[in-house]
Amino acid sequence: MVALTTLDAIRHRRFLVLGGQDCWLRPDLVPRLVKIVHDAGEALGFQVLMISHHDADSFEHYADRVYELAPQGGGVEARLRGEGSAEQDEET
Structure with missing residues (x-):
């Protein structure tokens, strides 16, 4: 997060990361x-990353992209909803 706060505000849009905001x-x-959150982000010019354990269908109407993460072998598979291809990331 510290590195992200040093980005040039003219070249990079502001963003908000929300993790587990909907857990309860x-x-x-x-x-x-x-x-x-979508409407507030648009009004304030923020890009928003939301992390949730709820069904991804709840996000599709307002999101530009929805990724689903799942354990795969020794790592994690990140799948962009709506596309058949998957990206592989190693578990950290």
């Missing part, structure tokens, strides 16, 4: 939260 919400309320 009922699943039926998650889409409403996602819409609120």
